[in-house]
Amino acid sequence: MSGVSLSNIKKAYGPINVIHDVNIKVEQGEFVVFVGPSGCGKSTLLRMIAGLEETTGGTIDIEGADVTHLEAAKRGVSMVFQSYALYPHLSVFDNMAFSMQIARRPKDEIKQKVDEAARILQLEDHLDRKPSQLSGGQRQRVAIGRAIVRQPKVFLFDEPLSNLDAELRVQMRMEIARLHNQIGATMIYVTHDQVEAMTLADKIVVLKSGSVQQIGSPLDLYDNPDNQFVAGFIGSPKMNFLKGIVNEPRVDGKITITLDDAPNTTFDITCGSATLNAGDAVTVGIRPENIGLEHDETVGPTVFLKPEFTEELGGVSYIHTQTKDGVRVTIERRSERNRVDQEDLQVTLPVRDLFVFDADGARLR
Amino acid sequence: MGNMKTGNILLLTFTVIAACAWAFPLYWAIVTSIKPEADVVAGTIFLPETIDISSYVWALLETNIVRWYINSIGTSVLITVVVIMISMMCGYALSQIVFPGRRALFLIVLASFMVPSQALVVSQFILMHKFGMVDSWAGIILPQVIIPVVVIVYKQFFDSVPRELREAAKLDGCSEFQILFKLYLPLNWGITAALSIITFIMAWNNFLWPFLVITSEEMMTITVGITQVGDAFGVKYARDMAIAVMAAMPVAIAYLIFQRRVTQAIMLSSGIKG
Numbered sequence: 226m227s228g229v230s231l232s233n234i235k236k237a238y239g240p241i242n243v244i245h246d247v248n249i250k251v252e253q254g255e256f257v258v259f260v261g262p263s264g265c266g267k268s269t270l271l272r273m274i275a276g277l278e279e280t281t282g283g284t285i286d287i288e289g290a291d292v293t294h295l296e297a298a299k300r301g302v303s304m305v306f307q308s309y310a311l312y313p314h315l316s317v318f319d320n321m322a323f324s325m326q327i328a329r330r331p332k333d334e335i336k337q338k339v340d341e342a343a344r345i346l347q348l349e350d351h352l353d354r355k356p357s358q359l360s361g362g363q364r365q366r367v368a369i370g371r372a373i374v375r376q377p378k379v380f381l382f383d384e385p386l387s388n389l390d391a392e393l394r395v396q397m398r399m400e401i402a403r404l405h406n407q408i409g410a411t412m413i414y415v416t417h418d419q420v421e422a423m424t425l426a427d428k429i430v431v432l433k434s435g436s437v438q439q440i441g442s443p444l445d446l447y448d449n450p451d452n453q454f455v456a457g458f459i460g461s462p463k464m465n466f467l468k469g470i471v472n473e474p475r476v477d478g479k480i481t482i483t484l485d486d487a488p489n490t491t492f493d494i495t496c497g498s499a500t501l502n503a504g505d506a507v508t509v510g511i512r513p514e515n516i517g518l519e520h521d522e523t524v525g526p527t528v529f530l531k532p533e534f535t536e537e538l539g540g541v542s543y544i545h546t547q548t549k550d551g552v553r554v555t556i557e558r559r560s561e562r563n564r565v566d567q568e569d570l571q572v573t574l575p576v577r578d579l580f581v582f583d584a585d586g587a588r589l590r
Numbered sequence: 591m592g593n594m595k596t597g598n599i600l601l602l603t604f605t606v607i608a609a610c611a612w613a614f615p616l617y618w619a620i621v622t623s624i625k626p627e628a629d630v631v632a633g634t635i636f637l638p639e640t641i642d643i644s645s646y647v648w649a650l651l652e653t654n655i656v657r658w659y660i661n662s663i664g665t666s667v668l669i670t671v672v673v674i675m676i677s678m679m680c681g682y683a684l685s686q687i688v689f690p691g692r693r694a695l696f697l698i699v700l701a702s703f704m705v706p707s708q709a710l711v712v713s714q715f716i717l718m719h720k721f722g723m724v725d726s727w728a729g730i731i732l733p734q735v736i737i738p739v740v741v742i743v744y745k746q747f748f749d750s751v752p753r754e755l756r757e758a759a760k761l762d763g764c765s766e767f768q769i770l771f772k773l774y775l776p777l778n779w780g781i782t783a784a785l786s787i788i789t790f791i792m793a794w795n796n797f798l799w800p801f802l803v804i805t806s807e808e809m810m811t812i813t814v815g816i817t818q819v820g821d822a823f824g825v826k827y828a829r830d831m832a833i834a835v836m837a838a839m840p841v842a843i844a845y846l847i848f849q850r851r852v853t854q855a856i857m858l859s860s861g862i863k864g
Contacts, residue, residue, distance in 0.1 A: 276760075276761075296760075297760045298761060298762065302761070304757070306758065310752065310754035310758040312758075314777060371758075
């Protein structure tokens with residue numbers, strides 16, 4: 226049975242459409258991350274699942290039941306907000322117990338459930354405190370605890386780690402991953418941080434301007450992006466993009482491409498059914514870790530790059546460079562630590578690691 | 591540096607003079623009330639030579655002041671409770687609930703803020719008369735329970751409660767009433783206390799409306815009651831002052847206890863958000 230299923234979901238504010246025909250299926254127990262730049266509609270989508278926003282069209286099913294027009298409290302969802310949204314006048318215990326107190330559950334049942342959640346989240350010593358007496362990480366744990374005690378069918382997280390500092394964010398990320406393993410509930414998580422998405426998700430939904438760009442497992446999206454947006458969004462540092470043109474149109478399902486920065490070499494790539502003519506512009510992408518610092522024309526085109534500065538992080542370093550046209554290219558190096566001087570580098574872009582996109586950003590493969 | 595010092599001294603002098611000017615009538619009223627009547631009319635002595643509390647004894651025993659106290663306390667407390675309840679709910683609805691005509695309703699509340707209560711007394715009196723409420727507590731209370739500024743202050747405060755708290759409460763299963771009473775009210779206790787006190791003081795001090803709507807001495811509030819004293823035997827300054835001091839006493843005590851809250855409320859209702 227599917228945990229959450231969105232069919233043809235639309236949302237408009239007056240004449241402005243912000244969500245266009247979104248279809249997503251979340252399996253029961255799955256951890257799904259909605260990721261995208263700010264303003265892409267990911268939070269709106271989550272709030273529609275929660276019942277905090279009306280839908281303009283389409284249906285939302287939770288565990289087989291149509292909840293599209295059901296009020297928020299009756300959908301069986303819990304939400305963890307970016308700002309924690311803890312009730313400032315209530316103790317940690319009362320914050321977690323609030324929903325059950327509203328539902329007039331017996332006192333011992335409330336205590337048992339709150340204690341259980343506090344144990345999972347290591348909050349036992351803080352139950353009498355007010356939210357203002359807790360650190361950011363503890364507050365976020367209380368917010369998660371409040372979600373747990375309701376035993377929802379679906380947990381919704383709206384950028385829950387954005388207000389935490391970097392170190393705590395990593396720690397809370399692991400705690401959320403552990404929590405998911407422990408209670409195995411369906412979780413939908415919204416973030417603009419693709420590292421969070423990659424580390425937490427069973428399945429990532431990449432959104433842009435209210436439309437789904439691609440749905441898949443983190444490595445699927447990394448290895449096999451459908452379009453230039455997904456290719457650029459997933460992965461850190463970002464994929465490098467260089468301009469090129471189609472040299473010869475399709476022969477045997479392949480086209481020949483010349484990079485603007487390597488006019489003397491051509492390479493062939495499979496282009497499926499795409500119809501491209503000679504002279505059409507394309508974009509060629511390559512991930513920073515795949516750029517070869519050795520000059521070897523047998524594996525792919527070679528390009529001259531001017532190094533600007535290097536970030537040396539110990540185990541890995543990033544060389545930030547520019548092509549002669551000023552396009553920025555980042556190169557990742559592991560193990561080798563000898564410094565790159567300011568002279569031009571001639572690097573190799575292995576053909577097997579190249580992604581080619583047409584002028585509209587669609588992947589050619 | 592020298593200039594600033596001179597400036598400070600000037601400012602201080604001016605403040606002291608202003609404070610004295612303001613306090614003098616109060617001082618005069620209290621001093622007059624504890625003088626024998628003969629001393630009051632006799633001279634211009636600032637301090638009483640003999641202290642005489644007979645005016646107070648007279649007021650307590652010979653007038654209906656206890657009854658007036660009860661009427662004032664009763665009506666003022668009821669007005670305060672009803673004003674706070676109505677305004678809180680109205681402010682909540684205007685601030686948090688989306689419904690057709692919300693903006694128009696808010697503008698009407700704002701507009702009614704600008705109508706002086708004196709302009710309404712005639713129509714209110716006719717209305718109370720038709721309801722058969724003249725000379726009753728209900729008649730005193732009902733026209734006083736709408737105070738638009740309290741609604742507006744509540745709306746402003748409810749506006750500033752983070753939206754996520756309300757959404758979290760909704761997900762936790764709260765109805766609108768539960769959200770108001772379990773979340774918004776506890777988060778705004780301070781302003782509720784401040785508005786209650788200032789409403790109580792306004793209701794206590796109100797003179798014009800009770801003066802019009804009350805016809806029997808038993809139903810008078812204390813502000814109306816003091817106008818009834820002493821007329822039969824000509825002006826008796828000590829008695830008048832004694833009863834005036836007694837009328838002002840509860841409000842003065844309330845003010846001293848809740849000084850900070852009252853100041854806060856006055857600043858809020860005049861738009862200087864403190």
